[in-house]
Amino acid sequence: MNKSPEARRKKLLEIIEKNPFLTDEQLAATLGVSVQTIRLDRMILAIPEQRERIEMMAQRAYQNLTSLAKEDIIGRLLLLEPGEKAASMLEITPEMCFKDGNIARGHFLFAQANSLAVALCPGKNVLTGIARVSFKKPAYLGQKVIATAVVRVKKQNKYYIKVVGNVENEIVYVGRFVVFKISREG
Amino acid sequence: MNKSPEARRKKLLEIIEKNPFLTDEQLAATLGVSVQTIRLDRMILAIPEQRERIEMMAQRAYQNLTSLAKEDIIGRLLLLEPGEKAASMLEITPEMCFKDGNIARGHFLFAQANSLAVALCPGKNVLTGIARVSFKKPAYLGQKVIATAVVRVKKQNKYYIKVVGNVENEIVYVGRFVVFKISREG
Numbered sequence: 001m002n003k004s005p006e007a008r009r010k011k012l013l014e015i016i017e018k019n020p021f022l023t024d025e026q027l028a029a030t031l032g033v034s035v036q037t038i039r040l041d042r043m044i045l046a047i048p049e050q051r052e053r054i055e056m057m058a059q060r061a062y063q064n065l066t067s068l069a070k071e072d073i074i075g076r077l078l079l080l081e082p083g084e085k086a087a088s089m090l091e092i093t094p095e096m097c098f099k100d101g102n103i104a105r106g107h108f109l110f111a112q113a114n115s116l117a118v119a120l121c122p123g124k125n126v127l128t129g130i131a132r133v134s135f136k137k138p139a140y141l142g143q144k145v146i147a148t149a150v151v152r153v154k155k156q157n158k159y160y161i162k163v164v165g166n167v168e169n170e171i172v173y174v175g176r177f178v179v180f181k182i183s184r185e186g
Numbered sequence: 187m188n189k190s191p192e193a194r195r196k197k198l199l200e201i202i203e204k205n206p207f208l209t210d211e212q213l214a215a216t217l218g219v220s221v222q223t224i225r226l227d228r229m230i231l232a233i234p235e236q237r238e239r240i241e242m243m244a245q246r247a248y249q250n251l252t253s254l255a256k257e258d259i260i261g262r263l264l265l266l267e268p269g270e271k272a273a274s275m276l277e278i279t280p281e282m283c284f285k286d287g288n289i290a291r292g293h294f295l296f297a298q299a300n301s302l303a304v305a306l307c308p309g310k311n312v313l314t315g316i317a318r319v320s321f322k323k324p325a326y327l328g329q330k331v332i333a334t335a336v337v338r339v340k341k342q343n344k345y346y347i348k349v350v351g352n353v354e355n356e357i358v359y360v361g362r363f364v365v366f367k368i369s370r371e372g
Contacts, residue, residue, distance in 0.1 A: 068284070068285075069284070069285035069286055071285050072284055072285050072291070074293070098254070098255070098258055099254075099255035099257050099258050100255055103313070105258070105297075105301075106296075106300050106313075106314040106317065107260070107293050107294075107296050107297035107300050107301070108293075110292075110293050110296045110297075110300070110317070111291075111293035111296075114292050114293050114296070115291075115293070127289070127292075127321065127324065128292040128321050129320070129321055130318070130319070130320045130321070131292065131296070131317070131318070131319050131321075132316070132317070132318040132319075133316070133317050133318075134315070134316045135313065135314050135315060135316070135317075138313065
């Protein structure tokens, strides 16, 4: 790309605002420049590196959590705008894998998606009504699964939520959840 | 009921064969006699009590398991006829509940149903493709969730399985799973 440094930095800002999870390597590949150039641009623009960006987002995200205890989120919450959208990251550890292999067991991915869907619903006493998860590819030991969730429809006390799990921009699962608030039960 | 003892015992045998998970109290209620009568009838028929029946079934069930390690079953396997039907029991413990309450978290129920569906598929390298679970009622701390799974359709390497989770004859969830055998990947 033959962009001027100013144009490139403007584009870099836009890309990071849209997807703050991209590493310098991914940003370099996207903009067709070297990793060194990206690092320099970030310094000039005062944009922290991906790890710090994620940490800052996580701190804000947990402050918005009302429907679950912090410990009830499976994975690390990265973004939470209640009633709108949310994201989390789950690193696949040995305990999450089948005993005889390095493939993550479905219920851990389900747990990531389900807890993110519940987190998206503001308030207390939120439960899952229906969950439909399609597992597209296995997730393996050591991989980081980024789940992004959006509220598609809100009807009375029900939220219809879509959650997509990605590993390095490849979809590993797609989930659709109906979560709802109960009035009485604890 | 005014059945002769012989007719009652014949009926008792039939009921237990159909549902070995019923307690003496439940059998007594079903047949309209006292718990003492049920116990006497069981002695005469040499039918062990419910706890022992479940233990005997579990021992047989685990011998039929090929697609998962024993530890990968969530809950206790009670019945396994590969390619046909299966059952398991999951007792809800505090770790399975939301931090702020005594309701079981959805992903533990999902894990029971999902591992039972995978167990039903004979062979190795079995994964879940699609899962749809409808949560009907919450399951609470201390409750025992009995899941029963049946293969509805088998097409090439795919199994379509229905799993129903019950607590004391009330449905807590209904799940539909498509599980499949992969040829290569470990």
